[in-house]
Amino acid sequence: MRPEDVDIVVNTHLHDDHVGWNTRLEGRDWVPTFPNATYLMPQRDFEYWRPENLHNTVFGRGNQNVYEDSIDPVVEAGLVETWDESYTIDSHLRLELAPGHTPGASIIHLESGADRAIFAGDLLHGAIQVHEPHINSCFEEDEEGARASRARMFAHAADNNALVLPAHLPGHGAFAMRRRGSGFELTDWAPFACT
Ligand SMILES: [Zn+2]
Numbered sequence: 001m002r003p004e005d006v007d008i009v010v011n012t013h014l015h016d017d018h019v020g021w022n023t024r025l026e027g028r029d030w031v032p033t034f035p036n037a038t039y040l041m042p043q044r045d046f047e048y049w050r051p052e053n054l055h056n057t058v059f060g061r062g063n064q065n066v067y068e069d070s071i072d073p074v075v076e077a078g079l080v081e082t083w084d085e086s087y088t089i090d091s092h093l094r095l096e097l098a099p100g101h102t103p104g105a106s107i108i109h110l111e112s113g114a115d116r117a118i119f120a121g122d123l124l125h126g127a128i129q130v131h132e133p134h135i136n137s138c139f140e141e142d143e144e145g146a147r148a149s150r151a152r153m154f155a156h157a158a159d160n161n162a163l164v165l166p167a168h169l170p171g172h173g174a175f176a177m178r179r180r181g182s183g184f185e186l187t188d189w190a191p192f193a194c195t
Contacts, residue, residue: 006034008089012121012167013102014045015139016063019070030073039074040089042097042104043082046071048141049102055141098123098153100145101137107153109162116162117174123150125168130154130175131183154184163190 011019022039023030032039048055051067074080084104087095094109101122108119123146124130125137133151140146154177157164163174176188 003034004036006037009034009037009039010089010095010108011039011041011045012107012119013042013105014049014063014066014071015102015122016066016070018122018167019066022070023073030069032074032077032079035077035079037079039080040087040095041071041080041082042095042102042106043084044097044099045102045104046080046082048104098149100140100142100147100149102141105146105149116157116160117165118153118157118162119165119167120153121167123153124166127169127186130177130186131180133183155179158184 009022011022021033024033025031047053049063049066049071051064055063071080083095085097089095092110092112094111095106096109098105098107098121105121105123107121107123110117110119122137122139125139126135129135129150133154134147136143136146154164156162157176158178161176163176165174171191173189173191175186175190177184178187
């Protein structure tokens with residue numbers, strides 16, 4: 001598959017480490033990496049992280065220049081569609097707002113027949129959060145919102161036998177989980193080859 005063949009790019013939220021490949025450097029210009037794609041961005045993050053709103057001091061100045069490098073070039077190319085609450089891509093893929101980590105933080109539900117999976121975005125950063133979902137990372141914009149969204153996502157995964165695909169755990173894979181006490185536990189691990 002070539003970059004030109006990609007038709008959808010999903011930014012689960014607009015932190016710098018989740019938007020970097022929106023663009024690539026061509027000479028001295030940032031240009032869309034996927035020139036024929038629609039880039040889906042949560043409306044709440046799209047507003048919150050605008051440079052003029054001065055929220056770019058998360059983890060020091062870590063999120064500064066994100067718009068100049070990775071957002072504005074795809075906006076100017078007419079490739080961005082923003083959404084709020086939920087967004088249906090097709091009969092298998094649906095985006096859902098899960099705020100807290102950022103105002104527009106979101107997860108992706110995948111359904112195919114009886115199979116279920118959730119792309120967790122940044123709702124978890126470490127495996128301990130499965131057992132202790134109230135533990136936040138140091139990157140949450142809204143601490144209580146992050147806890148609530150994480151617990152809701154885990155409950156949905158456990159109750160619907162959905163695999164969880166984490167973005168920040170080591171390795172490549174997904175895990176199944178179930179309820180245990182006030183938290184949850186892993187029941188199975190599905191490793192994927194890195195290609
Ligand atoms: Zn993040």
